[in-house]
Amino acid sequence: MKFTKMHGCGNDYVYVNCFQETVEHPEEVSRRISDRHFGIGADGLILIKPSEKADFEMDMYNADGSSGAMCGNGIRCVAKYVYDYGLTDQTSISVDTKSGVKYLDLMVKDGRVEQVRVNMGAPELTASRIPVLSEAEQVIGRPVEIGGEEYRYTAVSMGNPHAVVFVEETDCLELEKIGPLFEHYSGFPDRINTEFVKVLDDRTVQMRVWERGSGETLACGTGACAVAVAAVLNGVVKGNQVTVKLLGGTLQVEWDREKNLVFMTGPAAVVFDGEINL
Numbered sequence: 001m002k003f004t005k006m007h008g009c010g011n012d013y014v015y016v017n018c019f020q021e022t023v024e025h026p027e028e029v030s031r032r033i034s035d036r037h038f039g040i041g042a043d044g045l046i047l048i049k050p051s052e053k054a055d056f057e058m059d060m061y062n063a064d065g066s067s068g069a070m071c072g073n074g075i076r077c078v079a080k081y082v083y084d085y086g087l088t089d090q091t092s093i094s095v096d097t098k099s100g101v102k103y104l105d106l107m108v109k110d111g112r113v114e115q116v117r118v119n120m121g122a123p124e125l126t127a128s129r130i131p132v133l134s135e136a137e138q139v140i141g142r143p144v145e146i147g148g149e150e151y152r153y154t155a156v157s158m159g160n161p162h163a164v165v166f167v168e169e170t171d172c173l174e175l176e177k178i179g180p181l182f183e184h185y186s187g188f189p190d191r192i193n194t195e196f197v198k199v200l201d202d203r204t205v206q207m208r209v210w211e212r213g214s215g216e217t218l219a220c221g222t223g224a225c226a227v228a229v230a231a232v233l234n235g236v237v238k239g240n241q242v243t244v245k246l247l248g249g250t251l252q253v254e255w256d257r258e259k260n261l262v263f264m265t266g267p268a269a270v271v272f273d274g275e276i277n278l
């Protein structure tokens with residue numbers, strides 16, 4: 001199977017051009033190739049497919065083989081792939097995902113995509129639709145006890161579920177301990193992606209993330225969007241543009257309140273092309 005290894009802010013996936021390749025049992029393939037010792041090493045697998053509804057389709061799998069409904073860093077890399085590898089010459093494209101069709105603007109320099117701006121759609125705040133179990137209609141800064149500790153979290157879906165927790169410090173967090181406790185908490189029926197966020201100033205936050213199905217990653221695009229929405233809702237930033245610093249890079253997120261649309265802008269990079277016998 002031919003593949004291209006790419007990353008968005010260090011959130012790295014194996015990309016397969018399914019206009020040319022056929023991938024049987026993608027869940028199993030994702031588990032195998034994601035292993036950083038016995039496989040290629042990645043946070044998961046992303047298939048780039050033809051689509052009836054959009055210019056392309058993104059079919060994303062986490063490292064544990066579970067299907068991901070949306071992937072912010074991944075969709076920026078899909079945009080870079082289809083332009084740089086000649087599947088399109090358009091700089092505005094649409095990509096269908098399990099969370100609907102997304103619209104992207106590609107910023108090209110010397111014939112290659114450097115940055116991508118993604119219309120990530122509207123944030124979902126209704127608890128039952130995220131889903132999180134809560135007696136409240138929306139979960140904004142509400143208490144939850146997980147692993148014997150109390151946290152305050154804000155629940156946001158960007159097509160996939162997120163729990164955003166504001167903390168004093170992120171560096172000292174033992175994510176490998178608390179991450180799985182959040183991911184598998186009974187109050188999150190479909191599991192959840194969890195972001196731990198430190199506010200740096202009234203426009204900037206830094207975050208770490210424990211991703212559903214992949215563990216700690218260096219960045220999470222949908223997570224950065226959920227964090228920006230949660231920061232505005234909790235009043236910890238001014239305005240509606242947030243700079244989100246992640247371990248692997250920085251994303252710019254804007255929540256257009258009139259249109260209720262979230263826009264994420266960030267980089268995408270190719271690491272190498274390869275071929276693997278599965």
Ligand SMILES: N[C@H](CCC[C@H](N)C(=O)O)C(=O)O
Pocket residue numbers: 011062067068069070071072073074160161193211212213214217219220221222223
């Ligand atoms: N782990 C996520 C999918 C990948 C999201 C993340 N890598 C991003 O950039 O948005 C989930 O199961 O919902």
